[in-house]
Amino acid sequence: MSTPVRIAVAGALGRMGRAVADAVAQRPEAALAGRFDRPGIEGEGLTTQAAAMAAADVVIDFSTPAASVALAKAAAAQGNLALVIGSTGFSPDEAAEVDAAGALIPIVRAGNFSLGVNMLMGLVARAARALGPEAYDIEIFEAHHRRKVDAPSGTALMLGEAAAQGRGVDLSAVRVAARDGITGARRDGDIGFSVLRGGGIVGEHSVVFAAEDEVLTLSHSARDRGLFARGAVAAALWAAGKPPGAYDMQDVLGLKS
Numbered sequence: 001m002s003t004p005v006r007i008a009v010a011g012a013l014g015r016m017g018r019a020v021a022d023a024v025a026q027r028p029e030a031a032l033a034g035r036f037d038r039p040g041i042e043g044e045g046l047t048t049q050a051a052a053m054a055a056a057d058v059v060i061d062f063s064t065p066a067a068s069v070a071l072a073k074a075a076a077a078q079g080n081l082a083l084v085i086g087s088t089g090f091s092p093d094e095a096a097e098v099d100a101a102g103a104l105i106p107i108v109r110a111g112n113f114s115l116g117v118n119m120l121m122g123l124v125a126r127a128a129r130a131l132g133p134e135a136y137d138i139e140i141f142e143a144h145h146r147r148k149v150d151a152p153s154g155t156a157l158m159l160g161e162a163a164a165q166g167r168g169v170d171l172s173a174v175r176v177a178a179r180d181g182i183t184g185a186r187r188d189g190d191i192g193f194s195v196l197r198g199g200g201i202v203g204e205h206s207v208v209f210a211a212e213d214e215v216l217t218l219s220h221s222a223r224d225r226g227l228f229a230r231g232a233v234a235a236a237l238w239a240a241g242k243p244p245g246a247y248d249m250q251d252v253l254g255l256k257s
Contacts, residue, residue, distance in 0.1 A: 005240045006033035007233065008056035010071055012046060013037045016062035016086065019229035027233055033057070038067075053078055058236040062086040065094045072101035082239035084232050085109040088154030102246035106239045110249040111154025113231030117205065118249050120220050121162040124207050127218065128166030133189035136209045136216075138163050143196035143204040151195045152177070159207050160191050 007024050011017040012035035024030045034052030035045060049071070053059060059075060061068050061083065068087040075081045085098065088111050098109055112118070128138065140163070142156040152160075157171075164171035169189065176192040186192075196204075203222035208215060222228070231249065238252045250256045 002029070004029055004031035005237050006031050006055060006057045007236050008033045008052035008059045009035045010049070010052075010059055010061035011037060011063035011067070013041065013044065014062060016225060016229060019226050020060050020062065020232055023226065023229040023233045026230075027237070029237060030233060049074070053081060056081065057240045058082040058084060060084045060086070060232050060236055062232070065090045069094050069097045072098045072107060075107075076101035076104040079105065082106040082236070082242065083108070084235045084239060086111075086113060086228065086232055089150030099246045103244055105244050106242040106247060107245070108235045108239050108247045108249070108252060110235070111158045112203075113228045113235060113249055114220070114222065115231065115253060116220050117155055117158075118253055118255060120205070120207075120218060121158060121250070122255060123218055124159055125162040125166035127207075127209060127216065128163040131209050131211075131216070133167060136211050137186060137190070137192075139192040139194060139208045139210065141194045141196075141204075141206045141208065143198070143201050145200050145202065146198050148197060151197065152193045153195075153203070153205070155203065155205055156193060156195075159205060160193065163191055163207065 007030050009017050009020050012021065021032060021035060024032045033056035034047045036047055036049045036052045053075065061071055065087055068085050072083060075083045082105060085107065098107060101107060140156050140159050142153045144153055160171050160175060164174060174189050174191050176190045202225055206217055206219035208217050235249060235252045
């Protein structure tokens, strides 16, 4: 029997951190190397970040962009370690710092670790390629629980990037983040985002292609955040021993051409 991949969990006291630890326990080919949270947070079987990283082959992190950047730098300095990041809301500079660490260690960073969402991205890109902006408007809707602090969600932005890629444009040039007041008529080619925050919604995402005479909606609903934890563990098992690089879930699932 092969040696289990040793996985440490960052942000261990958060909802996703707890779900990831549970998901690791369900995989016989994985072993929990340690759990840590913010500096100074103790109890509940936690260890320090340094001790957990030293004992691990891979660290899974669902925390905050700033904490993820600091963790990526520490992991790159240590070496012989892979990192899986599920935090969202990165600024361009923060994302660049994580990617820079990926020159030294393998880092899988994704806005969503669901197989279904990653399949949806491929469908959105193909639909956007076939349904041109002269006839079809694209609107991305997402809904999450009231505790989520960033908007649009990382998954919504991933879907926006897929739509923009399908149309051969830069998302930043066509993105409409919000509408309020007298906004004027919609421009051809705009990709709009609509957001709901409330209650305990795990995650809802829809991409609408609206023409004058028909509406096509591609959607995904998450019922249990354990879905994302299981995907993150699958990413960790895949990343262990991989060469340095900035990877995403499309790489993990073999969906990139």
